[in-house]
Amino acid sequence: TATPQKFEFQAEIKQLLDIVIHSLYTEKEIFVRELVSNASDAIEKLRHLQITEKDNIADADRALEVNLTTDDTAKTLTISDAGLGMTRAELIENLGTIAHSGSKAFLKALSEGGQKNSNLIGQFGVGFYSAFMVAKTVKVYSRSWKKDEPAHVWTSDGSGSYEVEEVSDQERGTKIVIELKDDAHEFATEGRVKEILERYSAFVSFPVNLNGKHINTVQALWLRSKSEITDEEYTAFYKFQAHAYDEPRLRLHFSADAPLQINALLFVPKDNTEKFGMARLEPAVSLYCRKVLIDSKPKDLLPEWLRFMKGVVDSEDLPLNISRETMQDRALIEKLNKVITKRFIKFLSEEAKNRTDAYNEFYAEFGIFLKEGAALDYTHKDELVKLLRFESSLTEKGKTTSLADYVTRMGADQKEIYFLLGPSRAAIEAGPYLEGFKARNLEVLFCYESVDEYVMSNVREFDGKKLIAADHADVKLADAPKPPAAEGDLSEDDAKSLAEWLKTTLGDRVEEVKASDRLVDSPALAVNADKFMSPQMRRMMKAMNK
Numbered sequence: 001t002a003t004p005q006k007f008e009f010q011a012e013i014k015q016l017l018d019i020v021i022h023s024l025y026t027e028k029e030i031f032v033r034e035l036v037s038n039a040s041d042a043i044e045k046l047r048h049l050q051i052t053e054k055d056n057i058a059d060a061d062r063a064l065e066v067n068l069t070t071d072d073t074a075k076t077l078t079i080s081d082a083g084l085g086m087t088r089a090e091l092i093e094n095l096g097t098i099a100h101s102g103s104k105a106f107l108k109a110l111s112e113g114g115q116k117n118s119n120l121i122g123q124f125g126v127g128f129y130s131a132f133m134v135a136k137t138v139k140v141y142s143r144s145w146k147k148d149e150p151a152h153v154w155t156s157d158g159s160g161s162y163e164v165e166e167v168s169d170q171e172r173g174t175k176i177v178i179e180l181k182d183d184a185h186e187f188a189t190e191g192r193v194k195e196i197l198e199r200y201s202a203f204v205s206f207p208v209n210l211n212g213k214h215i216n217t218v219q220a221l222w223l224r225s226k227s228e229i230t231d232e233e234y235t236a237f238y239k240f241q242a243h244a245y246d247e248p249r250l251r252l253h254f255s256a257d258a259p260l261q262i263n264a265l266l267f268v269p270k271d272n273t274e275k276f277g278m279a280r281l282e283p284a285v286s287l288y289c290r291k292v293l294i295d296s297k298p299k300d301l302l303p304e305w306l307r308f309m310k311g312v313v314d315s316e317d318l319p320l321n322i323s324r325e326t327m328q329d330r331a332l333i334e335k336l337n338k339v340i341t342k343r344f345i346k347f348l349s350e351e352a353k354n355r356t357d358a359y360n361e362f363y364a365e366f367g368i369f370l371k372e373g374a375a376l377d378y379t380h381k382d383e384l385v386k387l388l389r390f391e392s393s394l395t396e397k398g399k400t401t402s403l404a405d406y407v408t409r410m411g412a413d414q415k416e417i418y419f420l421l422g423p424s425r426a427a428i429e430a431g432p433y434l435e436g437f438k439a440r441n442l443e444v445l446f447c448y449e450s451v452d453e454y455v456m457s458n459v460r461e462f463d464g465k466k467l468i469a470a471d472h473a474d475v476k477l478a479d480a481p482k483p484p485a486a487e488g489d490l491s492e493d494d495a496k497s498l499a500e501w502l503k504t505t506l507g508d509r510v511e512e513v514k515a516s517d518r519l520v521d522s523p524a525l526a527v528n529a530d531k532f533m534s535p536q537m538r539r540m541m542k543a544m545n546k
């Protein structure tokens with residue numbers, strides 16, 4: 001179309017823009033990082049297309065660079081890249097609708113309320129839209145890598161609508177021109193922008209130029225030797241690569257030569273965002289081959305339960321045009337998956353041993369993923385079960401034990417590992433189920449999370465010992481020494497007739513009433529006779545029916 005066509009932003013984008021524009025977020029400079037990172041993403045995608053689409057790329061000779069120019073007189077900042085560009089439809093889709101996961105998370109957190117809006121921008125980042133913190137208008141000129149696609153300019157002042165119009169003089173890639181607000185003129189000066197770029201662009205794998213002068217030294221951090229890299233560099237890289245705003249909690253930087261050549265730099269973020277009820281995490285460890293990005297969200301590179309990981313895996317053994325469809329490539333990815341997962345589990349075991357506090361803090365946040373793995377990933381189950389931690393009747397509140405440590409405390413007669421499910425330590429301790437175990441000095445693990453029952457029943461055993469719910473009818477404590485008889489205990493016959501009377505009185509509401517050796521202080525307890533459904537599961541089913 002030759003005449004500009006006007007579009008309304010999607011409602012969510014309007015809401016987002018309204019917040020971004022009116023926020024008092026002080027670190028406005030992050031928009032530079034967002035736009036440079038988009039430019040870098042676009043070039044990485046183009047570089048990959050150069051391999052898969054060799055002869056079909058428009059303006060094939062353009063240098064793969066990011067160029068920034070400041071215009072102090074016109075009060076503009078321009079960021080242009082020779083990346084894959086966008087078609088008209090892609091401009092509308094990518095910049096007019098909320099496809100971007102960071103923005104989605106932002107809005108979700110917003111709707112849950114509580115925090116100051118400006119704070120949230122700092123935590124999540126709002127990608128492209130952050131430009132509207134400083135812009136009167138934003139113009140996005142773009143030409144797709146697909147040959148014979150016309151170029152377009154997308155224009156908006158962020159106030160509810162945008163326009164798209166065909167243009168002629170735009171090469172493959174994208175050029176973003178920001179006309180700055182009066183209070184943001186600093187971003188039209190070379191000195192200020194240079195200072196920002198020096199902080200953020202160190203990890204861009206392509207040359208970044210400001211007013212024609214080269215800014216960054218191109219280097220892939222993961223290929224450098226560990227001893228040369230500072231904590232600050234690692235953290236800055238994590239923030240850049242994972243588009244993150246937090247500090248990483250753990251990091252693992254390693255290389256291997258057999259069975260595959262691998263350089264990997266992996267991070268565990270500070271928080272488990274799934275815990276806040278946010279969207280299920282998607283794979284985010286990027287796959288590279290000799291510094292060329294192959295896939296930023298490879299699905300099968302890591303097992304599902306490691307979806308909280310961030311970072312980079314680079315392997316020289318991969319073909320650049322790797323495809324998920326061919327058997328051979330799939331086998332390679334699978335092999336990578338095995339090596340990395342094994343190495344990461346080993347790393348966690350070392351952490352647990354050598355930096356126990358840090359491990360326990362990690363576990364408190366991300367333990368649920370290890371449980372998922374222990375229950376579902378048969379390849380790694382045995383190793384993962386060793387990493388699980390529980391409070392128990394013998395630990396202090398807030399302190400945990402491993403199954404291995406539990407086993408070392410088991411008496412010679414104890415054959416099984418006991419656990420109890422409950423919402424909290426206090427609730428489990430107040431219930432009648434613990435008494436018989438306490439009286440016999442049998443340790444019971446405490447499980448507070450709703451997945452625990454499922455996890456325990458899938459894990460089934462540890463070190464040859466069955467995991468048994470302490471409230472199950474099958475539990476036989478008779479073998480363990482009985483607590484001494486007390487005065488006033490019912491005789492066996494009296495207990496039997498009391499049980500019969502109870503059964504007659506309660507009728508169908510109970511399956512069976514029996515005298516039991518499991519109680520010490522409480523008069524009675526209900527045990528679960530159902531092989532298929534525990535009280536917890538029944539409660540869950542009931543909740544779902546509502």
Ligand code: ADP
Nearest residue numbers: 038039042083085094095100126127128129174
């Ligand atoms: P994200 O980068 O996390 O996807 P953004 O809000 O930063 O989210 O960008 C939204 C989308 O717009 C990107 O996913 C991309 O498809 C598109 N986009 C943004 N900048 C560019 C660019 N310079 N070149 C090509 N596409 C871009």
Ligand code: MG
Nearest residue numbers: 034038127128
């Ligand atoms: Mg982005």
